[in-house]
Amino acid sequence: MNVLGISSFYHDSAVCLLRDGALICGIEEEKLSRVKHDKRFPILALRFCLDRAKIDIQDIDVVAFYENPEKKMSRQIWMGLREGASPEMRKKMLRGLDPGRELRHIREVAGYDGPVDFVDHHQAHAASSYFFSGFSESAIMTFDGVGEWATATYGYAKDHAIDLFEEVHFPHSxxxxxxxxxxxxxxxxxxxxxxxxxxxxxxxxxxxxxxxxxxxxxxxxxxxxxxxxxxxxxxxxxxxxxxxxxxxxxxxxxxxxxxxxxxxxxxxxxxxxxxxxxxxxxxxxxxxxxxxxxxxxxxxxxxxxxxxxxxxxxxxxxxxQPAASDAGGALGAAALVHARRTGARPTGERMKEIYLGPSSSTSEIAVLLRSTGLRALDFTSNLDALLNAVVDRLVAGKVIGWFSGPTEFGPRALGARSILGDPRDPEMRDRINALVKMREAFRPFAPAVLENEAARHFDINHPSPFMLETCQVISKLELPAVTHVDGSARVQTVDLGQGGRFAQLLQRFNERTQCPILLNTSFNVRGEPIVCSPEDALLCFARSRIDALVLEDFVIDRDVLPPHWELAAEHIPIKRGRAVSHKVYEMF
CATH class of the missing domain: 3.30.420.40 (ATPase, nucleotide binding domain)
Incomplete structure (x- = not known):
């Protein structure tokens, strides 16, 4: 059974696909459209998922949508008609009422004429975590701005059933x-x-x-x-x-x-x-x-x-779950609909990795590089030499743009679309903030560490593969680039047996430096989504002050970048588009 999960029209639109309960692929629309927090109907993400699964829209057995349009409309009507509502709010809410929008887009834009199941927003949140936790039973808490009416829920799940037994309602959030x-x-x-x-x-x-x-x-x-x-x-x-x-x-x-x-x-x-x-x-x-x-x-x-x-x-x-915000609602909706229609949970195993998006082959990247005329070092079929070349640059204090394998699903860069640096370098954090990420100087960077070495350097006794908790730095090494002002760090643990090329890079860096840790931050500049395609990576490379770019088996050093590339990149605006408002939390 193919279940397509969709979240859209609020913020962070996304699509995920489950096949017989297995998570096949997933991507946020923003990473394809290049509009940060894109809320539009995720047609690009939908096409990617169908292409990745090698199916057509007619092969989808059911579409799961992460929100209940009728319940959401009742809250919008209340906001527009409540005593004391401003004329502007009345006009905005009541003019914008369109409970058929979601189904209409699924039918007319996606071209799907099969069954559509609508799932309450916080049920989708709950399912996105529980069904991928590996727990056979669990307590549940969800908190966000607002769904339809709920802003927080509490519940209990066992096997394939989730019971949310209490809610807090809007506007209390x-x-x-x-x-x-x-x-x-x-x-x-x-x-x-x-x-x-x-x-x-x-x-x-x-x-x-x-x-x-x-x-x-x-x-x-x-x-x-x-x-x-x-x-x-x-x-x-x-x-x-x-x-x-x-x-x-x-x-x-x-x-x-x-x-x-x-x-x-x-x-x-x-x-x-x-x-x-x-x-x-x-x-x-x-x-x-x-x-x-x-x-x-x-x-x-x-x-x-x-x-x-x-x-x-x-x-x-x-x-x-690493895509805990609305993007993950697509995953939760699909999982919950699978459970309801089959009477079985979609998976009994804990989610260990989230590399669910697009990837590019070495041959595709080779064609791209030939078309640009860039002189790249080619390490095809020589991973050992590639790793050594990257470690050489890291040890020399270089900042690396790292593009490897499928794109991550969710807001964290976890070693597929990452900017990497030496965590021991006292100038690395300020340099990346100012010249590469172009963001506020107070912002910390996360350490990626080999899982089997993590407890020696951080006060953590369990895997943390998704950067979703902090702990104190206890390492005997000086790690100024990844240690926050309070001595904490947001750790990503990387399993050497499952972490692929990124884990191998950590291991090679450890062999050279006796430091199993790298600074890891998302591969983007301020205001844009994390890069997704090789073209995105090249543009970000030209726009930023990254020293070297790794595109799968190819390494491009900054000194081979023609000066006109940098000038051209400065004049290519970062897309703003029809993303969310940033002055007030959108309620419709």
């Missing part, structure tokens, strides 16, 4: 609380929340009490926002004037200097989030008695909070 402070601190909503997480260790939690004034915790899983501090219901901005008065400072202008106040606000918000998640984890443990916890939703991408819940909470094991 921990995700929207975090996004509101994100916006107040001058970062983009739906995009900059991870920046706030990275900024938090620079601050002191001076404003915990004031942030707690914004949200009250109720019995069980419940919580409520004090809506006087928020303005997102009218869709113009996230915070109200009372919010600004409460903290005694105007909102930070984007790109302006970060001050101690902003650091302290970020730290205080992170503390409040961690406390709320821990309290609710204790509640769901008391309700279920499970030793296992599965989390999903955009809030579950907060790896610092995940680590806090695991270390301080009652659960022995935690699983977070």
């Amino acid at each position: 921990i995700g929207l609380l975090y996004s509101t402070v994100t916006s107040y601190l001058g970062f983009d909503v739906n995009d900059g929340e991870y920046k706030v997480m990275g900024l938090a260790p620079y601050g002191t939690p001076r404003y915990v009490d004031r942030i707690q004034d914004l949200v009250s915790l109720g019995e069980g899983g419940q919580f409520r926002l004090n809506l006087e501090y928020f303005d997102f219901l009218d869709g113009e901005q996230m915070y109200s004037q009372r919010f600004v008065d409460h903290f005694g400072r105007s909102a930070r202008t984007p790109e302006s200097e970060l001050e101690e106040f902003h650091n302290d606000m970020a730290r205080s918000l992170q503390v409040v989030l961690e406390d709320i998640l821990l309290q609710k984890a204790k509640y769901v443990h008391q309700r279920t008695g499970s030793d296992h916890l599965c989390m999903a939703g955009g809030v579950a991408l907060n790896c610092v909070a995940n680590a806090h819940v695991l270390r301080k909470g009652p659960f022995r094991e935690l699983f977070v």
Whole structure:
């Protein structure tokens, strides 16, 4: 049975394909369209999945959509007709009502005339984590901005059945609380929340009490926002004037200097989030008695909070699916529909890798390079020499663009589309932030480490292949490029037996340096999605200050790049397109 899962029309549209319960492929639309957070119907991602599976749309047995359009419409009608709604919001919500949009696109754009199953948004989140956790039973928590009505759910799953026994309803949302402070601190909503997480260790939690004034915790899983501090219901901005008065400072202008106040606000918000998640984890443990916890939703991408819940909470094991935000809803919808239609869970094994997107063969890349006229070093059929050449450059302090195998599904670069550097170099972090990624100097980079060496260098006693929790650095090595200001790191463990060429590179670097760790960050510059194709990688190479580009079996050094390439790349704009709004969390 072929089940096609789709998420779209909100943010991070994506498609996944399950065949007889096995995950065959998956990709976000943004990586193909090059529009960051692309929310449009994911026709490019759909075509890729069909091509990868070597099937036509008629071979799909059922399409699973990650949201219930009728339930979502009821919330939109409430927003438009509620007492106190602004004329602009009434007009926006009621004019935009289109409960048939999803089905119409599946029929007319995708050309599919078979059965379509709609899955509640948070059910899709829950399924995306539980069914790929390897647990036979588990407690579940999901948190995000909003789905149809739910903003948080709590549940229990066993075998192929998931029971979400409690919900928190919009407009009360921990995700929207975090996004509101994100916006107040001058970062983009739906995009900059991870920046706030990275900024938090620079601050002191001076404003915990004031942030707690914004949200009250109720019995069980419940919580409520004090809506006087928020303005997102009218869709113009996230915070109200009372919010600004409460903290005694105007909102930070984007790109302006970060001050101690902003650091302290970020730290205080992170503390409040961690406390709320821990309290609710204790509640769901008391309700279920499970030793296992599965989390999903955009809030579950907060790896610092995940680590806090695991270390301080009652659960022995935690699983977070790497595409935990709305892109992963496509995966969860497909998995849940498979379970409902077959009476069996799609897989009993834990997800260990997420390389589900497009790849390019050596011959395809060779044709591309010949057409460009670039002089590349060719290591075809000589992997040993390729690894040595890359390690030579890393040891020399070079920054490497690494393109190998299928693209990752989800927001993390996990060794397929990565920028790599020597974690021991004290200048590496600042150099990559300023000249390569072109982003804020406070942002940390993650270490990728061989799994069998991880416990010697980091305070972690289990695999962490998806960079979804933090831990303290305990290494005897100096690792300034991957150690955050609070001594923590967001670790990716790489299994030497399953990690492919990336694991072999780590092993070769370890043999040369006695350091089984590399700095690993996503292969992109600020404002664009992670590169997907060799053409994307070449453009990013020209646009940035990466020293060498590895395209499968080929190595291109920067000194062979013609000067006019850099000039041309500067004039090729990064696509903005019809992506999400970054001033307010979109509600439709």
